[in-house]
Amino acid sequence: MKIAVVAPGCTLKQEAAERVQALADERGDCELFIHPQCFLSDGHFAGPDEARLAALREVMADASVDAVWFARGGYGSNRIAEAAVADLPDAARTKVYMGYSDAGFLHAGFHKAGLECAWGPMPQDALRERGEEAIRRALDWLVGRDASTIEPEIEAPAMAYNLTVLSNLLGTPLEPDFSGVDLAVEEIGEHLYRIDRTMFHLTSSDNIRRVSRIRLGRVGDVLENEPVFAGDEVSIVAEWCSRSGIAFGGRADIGHDTGNRIVPFGSKNR
Amino acid sequence: MKIAVVAPGCTLKQEAAERVQALADERGDCELFIHPQCFLSDGHFAGPDEARLAALREVMADASVDAVWFARGGYGSNRIAEAAVADLPDAARTKVYMGYSDAGFLHAGFHKAGLECAWGPMPQDALRERGEEAIRRALDWLVGRDASTIEPEIEAPAMAYNLTVLSNLLGTPLEPDFSGVDLAVEEIGEHLYRIDRTMFHLTSSDNIRRVSRIRLGRVGDVLENEPVFAGDEVSIVAEWCSRSGIAFGGRADIGHDTGNRIVPFGSKNR
Numbered sequence: 001m002k003i004a005v006v007a008p009g010c011t012l013k014q015e016a017a018e019r020v021q022a023l024a025d026e027r028g029d030c031e032l033f034i035h036p037q038c039f040l041s042d043g044h045f046a047g048p049d050e051a052r053l054a055a056l057r058e059v060m061a062d063a064s065v066d067a068v069w070f071a072r073g074g075y076g077s078n079r080i081a082e083a084a085v086a087d088l089p090d091a092a093r094t095k096v097y098m099g100y101s102d103a104g105f106l107h108a109g110f111h112k113a114g115l116e117c118a119w120g121p122m123p124q125d126a127l128r129e130r131g132e133e134a135i136r137r138a139l140d141w142l143v144g145r146d147a148s149t150i151e152p153e154i155e156a157p158a159m160a161y162n163l164t165v166l167s168n169l170l171g172t173p174l175e176p177d178f179s180g181v182d183l184a185v186e187e188i189g190e191h192l193y194r195i196d197r198t199m200f201h202l203t204s205s206d207n208i209r210r211v212s213r214i215r216l217g218r219v220g221d222v223l224e225n226e227p228v229f230a231g232d233e234v235s236i237v238a239e240w241c242s243r244s245g246i247a248f249g250g251r252a253d254i255g256h257d258t259g260n261r262i263v264p265f266g267s268k269n270r
Numbered sequence: 271m272k273i274a275v276v277a278p279g280c281t282l283k284q285e286a287a288e289r290v291q292a293l294a295d296e297r298g299d300c301e302l303f304i305h306p307q308c309f310l311s312d313g314h315f316a317g318p319d320e321a322r323l324a325a326l327r328e329v330m331a332d333a334s335v336d337a338v339w340f341a342r343g344g345y346g347s348n349r350i351a352e353a354a355v356a357d358l359p360d361a362a363r364t365k366v367y368m369g370y371s372d373a374g375f376l377h378a379g380f381h382k383a384g385l386e387c388a389w390g391p392m393p394q395d396a397l398r399e400r401g402e403e404a405i406r407r408a409l410d411w412l413v414g415r416d417a418s419t420i421e422p423e424i425e426a427p428a429m430a431y432n433l434t435v436l437s438n439l440l441g442t443p444l445e446p447d448f449s450g451v452d453l454a455v456e457e458i459g460e461h462l463y464r465i466d467r468t469m470f471h472l473t474s475s476d477n478i479r480r481v482s483r484i485r486l487g488r489v490g491d492v493l494e495n496e497p498v499f500a501g502d503e504v505s506i507v508a509e510w511c512s513r514s515g516i517a518f519g520g521r522a523d524i525g526h527d528t529g530n531r532i533v534p535f536g537s538k539n540r
Contacts, residue, residue, distance in 0.1 A: 043500025044463050075463040078470050168467050171441050172474035193314050193345040197438050200348050204442035230313025 001030040001143050003067045004059035005038060005123055007046035009102045010074030012038035012124055019126040023135050030143045034123075035059065038071045045076045053080040060084070060092040067142045070099030070106065072124030078105035082173050085113040098122075098142060100260065101188075104165040109174040111159070111265045119160035119184075119254065119263035120149075134258040141262045151184065151253050151261040155212065160184040160254050160263035167198045170205050179210040184252035184263055185237075186217030192229035195219065196236050203244035213247035218255025271300040271413050273337045274329035275308060275393055277316035279372045280344030282308040282394055289396040293405050300413045304393075305329065308341045315346045323350040330354070330362040337412045340369030340376065342394030348375035352443050355383040368392075368412060370530065371458075374435040379444040381429070381535045389430035389454075389524065389533035390419075404528040411532045421454065421523050421531040425482065430454040430524050430533035437468045440475050449480040454522035454533055455507075456487030462499035465489065466506050473514035483517035488525025
């Protein structure tokens with residue numbers, strides 16, 4: 001089992017790479033290849049678009065690589081996502097792609113192109129408190145498809161997205177078909193009024209209205225609303241679901257935290 | 271000339287209302303009706319959706335009202351915009367609607383419905399430093415269509431939007447036709463990486479790609495990017511215009527400030 005790590009958005013911290021490498025070595029059931037591109041830095045990004053795209057295309061085309069693991073989120077994968085799925089080599093179709101947050105731009109375009117994707121923890125999560133749990137969960141799924149790592153209430157086909165990322169990919173060439181999808185969403189570091197605005201945007205989409213239901217993951221580090229917003233993230237999501245005729249399925253066990261579970265995209269299997 | 275002020279988003283400050291009333295009285299060429307709804311408060315909003323919608327519909331249907339002036343932005347007009355343009359009374363078509371920022375949701379839906387809209391200063395701007403200039407400019411245009419108040423480089427038909435608001439109305443029933451539009455955009459209180467992401471979203475839209483050009487207003491109170499973003503708001507907007515085949519027309523004289531100029535929507539006249 002060979003897992004390649006590339007950074008389509010922001011730079012991976014060296015310390016995170018070392019911890020993840022140590023955990024993989026300790027297991028002995030997988031080989032981790034952390035692409036040197038992960039440590040490049042060009043302003044906000046882990047190297048210029050060309051370097052991030054080249055590293056991603058390199059591991060996609062490598063038939064010896066079984067899984068591509070996105071190093072971290074931040075921002076930037078949208079800048080290379082459309083090019084990443086152009087003229088796909090055969091080897092790109094025989095592997096799985098995992099990450100979350102900003103990686104949702106890639107998930108969207110990759111799933112649309114027929115590649116196997118999964119929402120799940122990323123190497124940079126090693127630096128969170130109890131981050132090893134998240135890394136072990138990710139490796140348990142990548143290496144052995146351990147069913148206990150999967151978000152427990154999934155009704156396949158499923159997808160998971162960060163709310164703001166999803167809002168920003170609607171109407172772009174990356175937008176996948178949401179028909180019948182069990183859609184889990186989560187958010188981090190936003191005001192409640194912005195979550196309300198994003199839910200307005202999402203639930204106005206005819207494509208999003210074709211989901212089987214929306215479930216709400218954790219909404220972390222909510223910024224202070226001035227004045228206090230009446231309601232919370234659950235009432236906001238429930239209201240917009242109600243207004244748009246989408247079933248609200250309650251909570252989902254995902255989020256920007258070490259409890260973040262795996263959501264295999266579009267899978268018919270648990 | 272009767273101008274009605276309603277607050278489709280957040281609550282108008284009493285002090286702002288008093289200053290604007292005094293400026294209107296001093297002119298003697300217009301009658302200002304500040305709807306009591308402007309001072310309601312319900313969590314984030316100037317009263318519940320029903321109250322904000324009812325006040326807006328009331329002044330829209332009032333044949334004695336020549337202009338509807340949105341009291342301020344903040345957030346919330348999207349929650350009532352679609353209902354506001356349903357079954358339009360005739361009187362709604364004989365007046366102009368002015369505001370900016372969050373009011374963009376109304377501008378979009380109203381313009382699409384054939385109503386006359388304009389981007390321009392709002393009553394709450396009276397509280398900004400030298401805010402009287404902005405209020406005088408708005409009244410000079412509302413009362414006398416003073417050409418000197420208009421954004422000087424407009425090539426009609428034109429529109430102006432806050433970037434984040436525009437991003438959040440794409441794909442919704444409010445989205446207007448951007449064909450041939452001279453589109454001015456501005457932003458306030460965002461990180462550069464978010465402006466980059468929003469520009470990706472906007473310029474991926476086939477509808478937006480039909481504009482005659484995009485011009486960039488002022489981008490105020492930019493939040494600190496960590497790490498430092500390579501480039502600035504001008505290079506970001508220019509790059510996404512270049513990537514999407516949209517003409518970049520340079521700067522526009524609009525923004526969340528007292529220099530904010532008028533942009534009449536879709537007008538063929540200066």
